[in-house]
Amino acid sequence: MTRRIKPLTTPTQHNVHLGSYVLDYLAHSFPVQLYEPFSDSEGNLSSRPVFRDGQPVESREAVARRDELIERLASLGRRLINPGSRYGRRRA
Numbered sequence: 883m884t885r886r887i888k889p890l891t892t893p894t895q896h897n898v899h900l901g902s903y904v905l906d907y908l909a910h911s912f913p914v915q916l917y918e919p920f921s922d923s924e925g926n927l928s929s930r931p932v933f934r935d936g937q938p939v940e941s942r943e944a945v946a947r948r949d950e951l952i953e954r955l956a957s958l959g960r961r962l963i964n965p966g967s968r969y970g971r972r973r974a
Contacts, residue, residue: 901956904955905955905956908948908951908955909948912944912947912948912951913944914944914945915939915940915941916939917932917941918930
């Protein structure tokens with residue numbers, strides 16, 4: 883019986899898939915909901931999520947940080963995928 887092994891993907895292909903999973907995860911799972919501080923009846927300070935019209939409110943700062951992180955990671959991915967591109971050139 884002859885057994886065939888599937889050809890392995892190249893490291894570049896692997897990086898592309900892994901990178902897209904990471905970016906997708908960040909886009910959908912990075913915590914961006916706004917929280918507000920409040921004091922309970924005993925004076926203990928805590929925080930709770932903010933809702934407007936029954937919908938969660940996003941923190942502008944958290945959204946900006948998430949988007950910046952995604953852009954930075956995508957930029958690194960472009961360097962790994964195509965090192966000869968302008969993103970991957972090293973300065974002497």
